[in-house]
Amino acid sequence: MAAGGTRGRGALSYGFVAAYAALALAFGVLPALYALWLAFTTGAGGFAGLDNFTRVLGDFRFGPAVAHVALYLAIWLAALVVLVSFLAVVVHAVRVRWLSRTLRLVFYLPGAVAGASSVLLWLFVLDPTASPVSGLLRLFGFHSFVQVIVPGNLPAIFAIIAFWTGAGGWVVIMYGALNTIGAEVIEAARIDGANAVQIAWHVQLPLLRKWISYMGIMSLAAGTQLFVEPQLLSQASNAVVPNDYSLNQLAYQYAFQHNDFNGAAAISLLLLVVALALSAVFVVRGGLFGTD
Numbered sequence: 001m002a003a004g005g006t007r008g009r010g011a012l013s014y015g016f017v018a019a020y021a022a023l024a025l026a027f028g029v030l031p032a033l034y035a036l037w038l039a040f041t042t043g044a045g046g047f048a049g050l051d052n053f054t055r056v057l058g059d060f061r062f063g064p065a066v067a068h069v070a071l072y073l074a075i076w077l078a079a080l081v082v083l084v085s086f087l088a089v090v091v092h093a094v095r096v097r098w099l100s101r102t103l104r105l106v107f108y109l110p111g112a113v114a115g116a117s118s119v120l121l122w123l124f125v126l127d128p129t130a131s132p133v134s135g136l137l138r139l140f141g142f143h144s145f146v147q148v149i150v151p152g153n154l155p156a157i158f159a160i161i162a163f164w165t166g167a168g169g170w171v172v173i174m175y176g177a178l179n180t181i182g183a184e185v186i187e188a189a190r191i192d193g194a195n196a197v198q199i200a201w202h203v204q205l206p207l208l209r210k211w212i213s214y215m216g217i218m219s220l221a222a223g224t225q226l227f228v229e230p231q232l233l234s235q236a237s238n239a240v241v242p243n244d245y246s247l248n249q250l251a252y253q254y255a256f257q258h259n260d261f262n263g264a265a266a267i268s269l270l271l272l273v274v275a276l277a278l279s280a281v282f283v284v285r286g287g288l289f290g291t292d
Contacts, residue, residue: 032272038265052266056254061244062267068155069246073223075159080219081212084167088174088208089200104175107168118165119232126157146240149233154241158229166222170215177211178204213286217279224275227252247271 042048056062087107094100110118124130127145128137142148149157181204189199227248233241234249244250247267255264282288 035265035268038262039269041262043260043262048262052262053270056250056263056266056270059250061250062247065244065247065250068151069224069226071155072158072226073220075155076162076223077216077219079159079163080167080170080215083163084170084174084215085205085208085212087167087171088178089204091171091175092178092204093196093200104172107171109168110164111166111169118161119229122157122161122164123232123236146237149237149241151241151245154230154233154245158226161229162223166219170219173215174208174211177208181207209286210288213282213288216282216286217288220278220282221275224271 039052040048040050042051091100091103091107094103123145125133126137126148128134128142128148129145131137137148185203185207186199189203194202225248226246230241230245230249231243231252234243234245244253248271251264251267251271254260254267
């Protein structure tokens with residue numbers, strides 16, 4: 001019976017892997033290969049070489065879109081690495097069980113309101129005439145919605161929205177990672193005279209390096225796909241926010257406004273290459289696949 005149970009669990013495991021592989025092939029690998037083919041061909045299907053890439057790189061909208069996404073990613077990733085690590089260590093240090101659980105729930109809940117619904121919620125938060133924090137907005141000199149969402153403020157605004165929706169889940173994950181650190185390691189540091197801050201800086205954070213690297217890779221992959229937030233703000237603000245603010249929006253414009261799917265594929269491929277290169281930096285610097 002034990003052998004039968006083992007075979008059953010093995011078959012179930014293969015079933016899960018097969019289902020994931022099929023979905024990854026259908027919605028990940030095949031679309032990527034199709035985009036690769038489009039990027040190097042013309043609308044008629046002939047070989048275009050690097051013409052599509054040359055055209056999109058020469059577009060006056062491409063440079064600003066790159067700058068917008070890069071600045072947004074820099075703010076967001078820095079906030080994630082610093083604040084998520086800090087919050088996870090603080091929550092882990094709380095010894096009152098109900099309080100620790102409550103804090104984790106509070107951090108996690110905003111992640112349940114994601115995507116377009118989250119942006120719609122923030123449309124009210126960012127409007128000084130309707131916002132629950134209107135006093136704070138006016139303190140910073142913002143008296144209208146248009147003043148808040150001027151393009152220069154958008155990288156920080158999008159980083160705040162992304163942090164609000166995504167940071168809580170990572171705090172919970174980091175909290176779980178901290179629980180894997182042996183109690184004897186922490187106790188040894190205390191015996192050596194380390195206080196709570198020194199333990200966090202010299203023991204806990206170094207042991208979280210791989211998890212921080214993993215968080216950076218996943219957040220980078222999500223951040224480069226910036227689309228919903230600027231698209232909804234563009235519609236809500238009557239184009240105060242341009243509809244080609246991000247690279248994904250620009251690719252959307254190429255595909256559905258100019259009927260140039262080849263140019264859109266070239267933009268997506270450039271975005272993929274850059275994202276993979278930056279992810280490789282996280283992998284190497286974070287020692288993600290190294291053995292301790």
